[in-house]
Amino acid sequence: MLNLFQHINQFISFSEEEFAQIRPYFEVIKLNKKETIARQNAAAKANYFVLEGCLHMYFINTKGVNQTVQFALENWWLNDALAFYKQASSEFYIQAIESSSIALISYAQQEEVLSKFPQLERYFRIMYQIAYGSALKRVQIEMQSSKEYKYFHFIEKFPAFANRVPQYLIASFLGLTPEYVSEIRSKKRT
Amino acid sequence: MLNLFQHINQFISFSEEEFAQIRPYFEVIKLNKKETIARQNAAAKANYFVLEGCLHMYFINTKGVNQTVQFALENWWLNDALAFYKQASSEFYIQAIESSSIALISYAQQEEVLSKFPQLERYFRIMYQIAYGSALKRVQIEMQSSKEYKYFHFIEKFPAFANRVPQYLIASFLGLTPEYVSEIRSKKRT
Numbered sequence: 502m503l504n505l506f507q508h509i510n511q512f513i514s515f516s517e518e519e520f521a522q523i524r525p526y527f528e529v530i531k532l533n534k535k536e537t538i539a540r541q542n543a544a545a546k547a548n549y550f551v552l553e554g555c556l557h558m559y560f561i562n563t564k565g566v567n568q569t570v571q572f573a574l575e576n577w578w579l580n581d582a583l584a585f586y587k588q589a590s591s592e593f594y595i596q597a598i599e600s601s602s603i604a605l606i607s608y609a610q611q612e613e614v615l616s617k618f619p620q621l622e623r624y625f626r627i628m629y630q631i632a633y634g635s636a637l638k639r640v641q642i643e644m645q646s647s648k649e650y651k652y653f654h655f656i657e658k659f660p661a662f663a664n665r666v667p668q669y670l671i672a673s674f675l676g677l678t679p680e681y682v683s684e685i686r687s688k689k690r691t
Numbered sequence: 692m693l694n695l696f697q698h699i700n701q702f703i704s705f706s707e708e709e710f711a712q713i714r715p716y717f718e719v720i721k722l723n724k725k726e727t728i729a730r731q732n733a734a735a736k737a738n739y740f741v742l743e744g745c746l747h748m749y750f751i752n753t754k755g756v757n758q759t760v761q762f763a764l765e766n767w768w769l770n771d772a773l774a775f776y777k778q779a780s781s782e783f784y785i786q787a788i789e790s791s792s793i794a795l796i797s798y799a800q801q802e803e804v805l806s807k808f809p810q811l812e813r814y815f816r817i818m819y820q821i822a823y824g825s826a827l828k829r830v831q832i833e834m835q836s837s838k839e840y841k842y843f844h845f846i847e848k849f850p851a852f853a854n855r856v857p858q859y860l861i862a863s864f865l866g867l868t869p870e871y872v873s874e875i876r877s878k879k880r881t
Contacts, residue, residue: 558827562835586817592831615813622812623805627776631821633692634773636826637748640760641782643833644866645752662863676834 502529504552505604508576513624523618526610532556532597538605539595545584547605551575554601555665558593559673568675572598574661578628598666643676649685651675692719695744695794698766703814708822714807716800722746722787728795729785735774737795741765744791745855748783749863759863763787764851768818788856833866841865 502524509515526594529552532538538549541560549556551573558571558579570593588608601664606614615621642651652675656663662671669679677680692714694839699705719742722728728739739746741763748761748769760783771780771781778798796804805811832841842865846853852861858876859869 560831562833566836568831570827581824581827582820583828587818592828598699601829619809619813622816623809626812626816626819629816629823630772630776633819633823633826634771634776636823636830637760637771638773638782640826640829641750641758644758644760645750 502527502604504576505550508550509621509624512627513620515618515620515624519618523614523621526614527604527673529602531605532601533602534597534600537594537596538603539580539591539593541592541594542590545581545589545591545608547580547607548585548611548664549573549579549595550604550606551577552602552604554603555598556595556601556603557598557666557670557674558595560593567594567673568676569670572662572666572670572674574665578632582629582632607618617625645682648675648677652677652682652685653689692717692742692764692794696739698740699811699814702817703810705808705810705814709808713804713811716804717794717796719792719794722791722793724787724789727784727786728793729770729783730780731782731784732780735771735779735781735798737797738768738770738775738801739763739785740794740796741769742766742792742794744793745788746785746791746793747856747864748785750783757784757863759860762852762856762860762864764855768822772819772822788860838865838867838871842867842872842875843878843879850859 506517506520507516509520530538532554539545539547553575556573556579557569558573558581559567559569562568571579579595580590581593583610584591642654646654652671655671655675666683672682696705696707696710699710720728722744729735729737743765744761746769747759748763748771749757749759752758754831761769769785771783774781775798832844836844843863845861858872862869
């Protein structure tokens with residue numbers, strides 16, 4: 502849980518003593534590669550912080566194909582933010598891309614932590630502000646870029662993903678076919 | 692400013708006395724239709740709350756065409772969330788679609804308000820959580836839907852926009868051409 506403690510302290514000042522008090526609200530879980538922790542149409546029960554590993558959030562589209570909407574590496578929070586807020590059914594699955602270790606906190610526990618330690622509202626406010634701002638940038642790139650630019654921009658901007666996430670998931674996230682990604686990669690190599 | 696006071700109180704408990712203290716940090720501005728309040732490549736100086744009217748946020752793409760990334764009606768906050776957080780240049784313009792009245796607060800003033808009234812962090816956390824969650828849903832709809840579904844889903848889900856926002860801006864927001872939107876609208880009518 503050291504990762505989470507350090508991450509919080511990148512944004513607000515939160516002592517070891519305070520962290521020791523919120524520690525019991527979290528559950529630390531190991532996930533195997535391809536293990537699923539949250540499901541589409543099931544209650545959005547928890548918020549997930551990646552201590553180690555990599556997750557993705559996806560839905561199954563009307564053609565039965567998995568579509569990745571968000572990745573999360575170490576120090577990223579992940580869940581269906583709207584469903585979690587409304588305590589409604591999630592629109593998405595969350596699955597481990599590699600063996601991962603995550604800290605999860607339920608809705609009720611998170612509310613309790615926030616009421617006991619309201620300074621954490623600032624931490625989560627910043628997390629969601631960054632996530633929302635990044636989503637706007639993604640819409641911008643999506644709207645104005647060629648498929649080739651989208652791919653190489655992603656690879657250049659997020660090299661950590663390029664090394665760890667399978668090509669077909671990057672393709673899915675970018676709304677490209679895996680075949681197209683193979684094609685532009687081999688074109689670039691030659 | 693009653694709108695803002697009431698809006699805050701939908702999410703947290705904030706007294707009239709407290710609101711009177713934060714009131715001077717805001718500037719209330721009237722915008723004419725098509726008036727621009729923030730510019731692409733200029734510093735993201737402020738955060739904007741719509742008291743009355745309707746704004747949109749857009750960028751000019753590489754072909755010189757305006758692309759709307761976000762609308763904001765009454766009680767919506769709007770700015771380039773990532774640039775505002777980093778105090779960097781905005782990627783977007785913000786313009787009034789109709790005559791509007793907005794409350795704006797600068798970065799420094801917002802930080803001061805948040806440090807004096809940290810309970811407002813919760814309010815902004817919820818605002819960004821909803822905005823981020825909505826952005827994820829938008830990505831989902833974008834990925835799985837036909838152009839026709841995207842348009843009619845938007846109109847049905849957000850009737851307030853359909854009545855007030857010109858068709859060509861809704862088209863831009865959905866990544867459709869105005870011609871296509873005219874076509875499916877007239878097809879539906881017949």
